[in-house]
Amino acid sequence: MPEQFHRPVRRPSAAFDNLVGSTDSIEAVRVAHATASALLTRARDDSTGESAERLVAFTAEHGIDDIAELWAGAAAVSLPGALWRLYLLQLAIHSDPQTSALLYERGRVQLASADTVVAGAPVPASPEEIVALIDTILRGVFRGDFAIALERAAAFCRVQVSGATDLADDYEKTEPARSTGLTARARRLHAYAGDLSAAAGLWRVDGLS
Incomplete structure (x- = not known):
C-alpha cells in the first residue's frame, strides 16, 4: 500500500500522554476526539514506523479496555469511532482466526462484487493470512492512506457479512442458536462496513474529526 499523507492531522491542545477519561459526557467526547487525533498524529509523524507497530500490537498486549474507555462511546462516523471499530474488528479476528477465515472464504465465494x-x-x-490482513489494514491507518485503509476494512466486513449470512442459512434448521449468532454477527459487521465507508468519505473531504 503506498504511504500517502494527504494532509496533517489536527493536534489537540493537550498532550496525548496527559489526557485521561472523564465521566462527564461532554468532556468524554472531547477526550475521545483529542486522543484519537493525537494518536494518529504521533504515529504518522514517526518516520521509523515504530509507533505504528506498537499501535497495531496494542490490543494483544494491553487488551481492549483502555481503548474502550476512550473511544467506545464516540459517534460511529467519527475519528475515534472509526478507530474503535477497527480495533474491535482486529480483536475479533485475532481471538478466532479460524472462524474469521471460514466466513471470509464463504463470503468470497458467494459475493459478486469487488470487495474481495x-x-x-x-x-x-x-487463518494466519486473515490475521496478517487485518494487521496490515490497521498498519495502513497509522502509516498509509487513511481512507484506503478504512475502505479495505469496510470491504473485509462486507465479505464476512456475506459469509456469515450464508452460513447462518445452513444452520437455521439443524443448529438454530448458531444460526442466530451468525446472523447477529452479520448484522454487526454490516453496520461496521457502513460506518467505516462513511468515515472514509468524510476523511477525503477533511470532514472526519
Whole structure:
C-alpha cells in the first residue's frame, strides 16, 4: 500500500500522554476526539514506523479496555469511532482466526462484487493470512492512506457479512442458536462496513474529526 499523507492531522491542545477519561459526557467526547487525533498524529509523524507497530500490537498486549474507555462511546462516523471499530474488528479476528477465515472464504465465494479485491486477502486465505490482513489494514491507518485503509476494512466486513449470512442459512434448521449468532454477527459487521465507508468519505473531504 503506498504511504500517502494527504494532509496533517489536527493536534489537540493537550498532550496525548496527559489526557485521561472523564465521566462527564461532554468532556468524554472531547477526550475521545483529542486522543484519537493525537494518536494518529504521533504515529504518522514517526518516520521509523515504530509507533505504528506498537499501535497495531496494542490490543494483544494491553487488551481492549483502555481503548474502550476512550473511544467506545464516540459517534460511529467519527475519528475515534472509526478507530474503535477497527480495533474491535482486529480483536475479533485475532481471538478466532479460524472462524474469521471460514466466513471470509464463504463470503468470497458467494459475493459478486469487488470487495474481495479491495480487502486484499489471498485466495484462499488461511487463518494466519486473515490475521496478517487485518494487521496490515490497521498498519495502513497509522502509516498509509487513511481512507484506503478504512475502505479495505469496510470491504473485509462486507465479505464476512456475506459469509456469515450464508452460513447462518445452513444452520437455521439443524443448529438454530448458531444460526442466530451468525446472523447477529452479520448484522454487526454490516453496520461496521457502513460506518467505516462513511468515515472514509468524510476523511477525503477533511470532514472526519
